[in-house]
Amino acid sequence: MRKIVVFASGSGSNFQTLVEKLHGKACEVALLVCDKPGALCLKRAADLNIPTFAFNPKEFASKAEFEQEIIKQIKPIAPALIVLAGYMRIFGPTFLERYEGKIINIHPALLPAFPGKDGIGDALAYGVKIMGVTVHYVDAGIDTGQIIEQACFKRTGSETVEEIREKIHQLEHELYPEVVRELLEAKR
Ligand code: GRF
Numbered sequence: 193m194r195k196i197v198v199f200a201s202g203s204g205s206n207f208q209t210l211v212e213k214l215h216g217k218a219c220e221v222a223l224l225v226c227d228k229p230g231a232l233c234l235k236r237a238a239d240l241n242i243p244t245f246a247f248n249p250k251e252f253a254s255k256a257e258f259e260q261e262i263i264k265q266i267k268p269i270a271p272a273l274i275v276l277a278g279y280m281r282i283f284g285p286t287f288l289e290r291y292e293g294k295i296i297n298i299h300p301a302l303l304p305a306f307p308g309k310d311g312i313g314d315a316l317a318y319g320v321k322i323m324g325v326t327v328h329y330v331d332a333g334i335d336t337g338q339i340i341e342q343a344c345f346k347r348t349g350s351e352t353v354e355e356i357r358e359k360i361h362q363l364e365h366e367l368y369p370e371v372v373r374e375l376l377e378a379k380r
Pocket of ligand 1: 205207
């Protein structure tokens, strides 16, 4: 069965959905990589029996060094895809030179609008009427890689910010596993 590695930094709700929908069926979720020891995604991984590699970037002299360490962990897995799910770091050349073209990310806005850390907040502040999510390949930029798929909804105008965030997450949980499944099938 083909293997994927998921990267997350925070809550990990997308990671959990990927495991629940795909693990042991479309692929093996072989490892969760996390740059925030103590993050909720690590607890989710433990509950789901998915191996983890957690590291603290501050304990390394440079990005190149911790990326070497991640590569060491991932290499034996030979993942078909590297799936970023709320991983809040930009890769450097050490990692990208090895895996570019295999790394995908999900972003909570309709790229190329509203890249960066707070896509939802930025879209709301702008006052957009249609909101959505984007799955894209990862390159050296911030949410600039080639778009693979998008999904959207129209605001009713009466939702609270919390309800919007919830809708975005729901959309992500539907779209991301489907895109991963399709990419794995296409690359078979
Ligand atoms: C998601 O909204 C995703 O679009 C963004 O980070 C968030 C991660 O959420 N890249 P979760 O940790 O999967 O709940």
